[in-house]
Amino acid sequence: MGMTKYLFRRVIEGVITLFIVITITFFLFRIMPGDPLSTIMDPKMTPEVKAAIRHSYGLDKSILVQYGLYIKNMLTLNLGDSFYYSRPVTEVLARRIPNTLLLFTPATVLAAVLGIMLGRIIAWRRNSKLEYSLTLVGLFFYMMPFFFFGLILIYVFAFKLGLFPTSGMIDYELWTFGATASEKIIDILHHLILPLITLTMASFCGMMLLMRTSMVETLREDYVEAARARGLPDKVVRNRYAARNAELPVVTALILSISLSIGGGVITETIFSWPGVGWELFTATVGRDYPLAQGCFFILALITIVAVIVIDIAYAYLDPRISYD
Amino acid sequence: MIKDLISEFKELWKENWPRFKASKFGSIGVIILFMFLFLAIFGPIYVGIMGPSYSPVSGMDLSLEINPETNSYAWPPSWDHPMGTDSKGSDVFSQFLNGSYLAFVIGISIAIGAAIFGTIFGLISGYWGGTWKDSLIMRTVDVLFCIPFLPLLIVISAVIGALKLSVFIVIMIFFSWMGVCRVIRAQTLSLRTRPYVDSARVTGASNFRIIFRHIAPNVIPLSFFELSMIVGGAIIMESSLSFLGFGDPTQMSWGMMMNFCRAQSHMFKALWWFLPPGLGITLIATAFYLIGRSLDEIVNPRLRERK
Numbered sequence: 001m002g003m004t005k006y007l008f009r010r011v012i013e014g015v016i017t018l019f020i021v022i023t024i025t026f027f028l029f030r031i032m033p034g035d036p037l038s039t040i041m042d043p044k045m046t047p048e049v050k051a052a053i054r055h056s057y058g059l060d061k062s063i064l065v066q067y068g069l070y071i072k073n074m075l076t077l078n079l080g081d082s083f084y085y086s087r088p089v090t091e092v093l094a095r096r097i098p099n100t101l102l103l104f105t106p107a108t109v110l111a112a113v114l115g116i117m118l119g120r121i122i123a124w125r126r127n128s129k130l131e132y133s134l135t136l137v138g139l140f141f142y143m144m145p146f147f148f149f150g151l152i153l154i155y156v157f158a159f160k161l162g163l164f165p166t167s168g169m170i171d172y173e174l175w176t177f178g179a180t181a182s183e184k185i186i187d188i189l190h191h192l193i194l195p196l197i198t199l200t201m202a203s204f205c206g207m208m209l210l211m212r213t214s215m216v217e218t219l220r221e222d223y224v225e226a227a228r229a230r231g232l233p234d235k236v237v238r239n240r241y242a243a244r245n246a247e248l249p250v251v252t253a254l255i256l257s258i259s260l261s262i263g264g265g266v267i268t269e270t271i272f273s274w275p276g277v278g279w280e281l282f283t284a285t286v287g288r289d290y291p292l293a294q295g296c297f298f299i300l301a302l303i304t305i306v307a308v309i310v311i312d313i314a315y316a317y318l319d320p321r322i323s324y325d
Numbered sequence: 326m327i328k329d330l331i332s333e334f335k336e337l338w339k340e341n342w343p344r345f346k347a348s349k350f351g352s353i354g355v356i357i358l359f360m361f362l363f364l365a366i367f368g369p370i371y372v373g374i375m376g377p378s379y380s381p382v383s384g385m386d387l388s389l390e391i392n393p394e395t396n397s398y399a400w401p402p403s404w405d406h407p408m409g410t411d412s413k414g415s416d417v418f419s420q421f422l423n424g425s426y427l428a429f430v431i432g433i434s435i436a437i438g439a440a441i442f443g444t445i446f447g448l449i450s451g452y453w454g455g456t457w458k459d460s461l462i463m464r465t466v467d468v469l470f471c472i473p474f475l476p477l478l479i480v481i482s483a484v485i486g487a488l489k490l491s492v493f494i495v496i497m498i499f500f501s502w503m504g505v506c507r508v509i510r511a512q513t514l515s516l517r518t519r520p521y522v523d524s525a526r527v528t529g530a531s532n533f534r535i536i537f538r539h540i541a542p543n544v545i546p547l548s549f550f551e552l553s554m555i556v557g558g559a560i561i562m563e564s565s566l567s568f569l570g571f572g573d574p575t576q577m578s579w580g581m582m583m584n585f586c587r588a589q590s591h592m593f594k595a596l597w598w599f600l601p602p603g604l605g606i607t608l609i610a611t612a613f614y615l616i617g618r619s620l621d622e623i624v625n626p627r628l629r630e631r632k
Contacts, residue, residue, distance in 0.1 A: 263475025
């Protein structure tokens, strides 16, 4: 069946991408200036001891063997120990991944849904004041760097108005002095709002503008004209006839914007100190915690690849015209 | 090829300049862009007039006293310093002008690099559409689109330290050409079967000649929109990286200004230091987008408004 084959091909492509990501990190960490063991080895050690350490890290093997071992370790999620936490990287990241998904998933869904909704409204009312003002405002925010937008939110809503916490994910005082489950959930949501707005805004405006363009093109199609001529209500023509087809390019663009919003997630998590993978990547890089930084990048790339495949397959379901070969 | 391209552009210009002028958004974009271009050129002149203590990277105004409100040399705007000073007494306006110059350097050089690579690969991929060359290039494009490259840039700077501006530009070019490539490929695919290309082939023109003489001049204008997006995206990416503290510390870009402001925890105390760079990035990126979009509406007749 075509669909299964298509799915299979997408997964294979994802695996290839993953291999390329692994290869990049492997060579990146090999070109590192100086000996990777210089932090561990003491110049006073005898050559025999040095050779023993070298052997224990597998650095005396040929580069090809090292590469093979590296791939095996990455695929079995054996990502080494974090310098800072002195614990396996996998263990550190296992606690960070849910936080990242908690922020990233609703932001992507919200951005797509809101963008498509508003985009089709402004395309429908082309040349109205509403269209011009929303397009300009959308553009302005689309082009605003995420971190700038996020920091302004912090300044206005957290610092000046005091409505939201400035950073973090939980209120430690509340949690240590025993809070009920519902209080904890409300606390997390309270912390989530500002980062969520920032990350949603990052891709929402792009979605809206794209939906507008795509919808303007679709509205000129004959079948839309025909639907109108048949006397169907405006709402039905707009939502059931035009928007259905106009959504398709937006979904394609969503695929391309995933890697950008993963980057946006890193920035958002950093400025809000949201304890996710992106924030960990930032702190690990600042603290020169190579294994952890590499692990974070690996996980972020993995999330991107999986998200792209999921959206791609959803697209294949949405558009019956797509061919699976 | 260059000659053809120039004559193609001249025709495009003659035919479309009135249309471009008529588009409201495009004109706004041009006005904003010229404003920043003026600021970029004005930067060195300003430092020249005001003296070395106004230099964007190393300058400090030693006559300042500590501002009790910010607990540093950061003073709000005054006659001496039109945008105020930063925490070490350096002129914010001078830094802002320098950031404007750097934004142009970064944006334009990355866009040119991406345009060259994207066009070449797009032409090859489209001309030999369906062969292994096409698949190889398009699969590479798919793969590159899937790599989250802000995290990649962060990991790279984790290994080799803060990225020099030139290194950053090279890496960015490598990750920015895919959009242009796709647009050029799609157009080349439809052009390669046109009669005039066939007739060129029959008269014995080499593949190289057909691609660059006959196809390229017709497809390049179509990538304007992608290019304008690359310029904006590159400026934003540089500022993001600099803001996180992994940018080139010897270059006072807008992102770097905001990074210093945050690192000195002056974000909430000295808005005159924090707001100008952020607004600068937003406005310049918006201007490029507006211009690109208007150009797109001109070269892509499907988007044009029906009268």
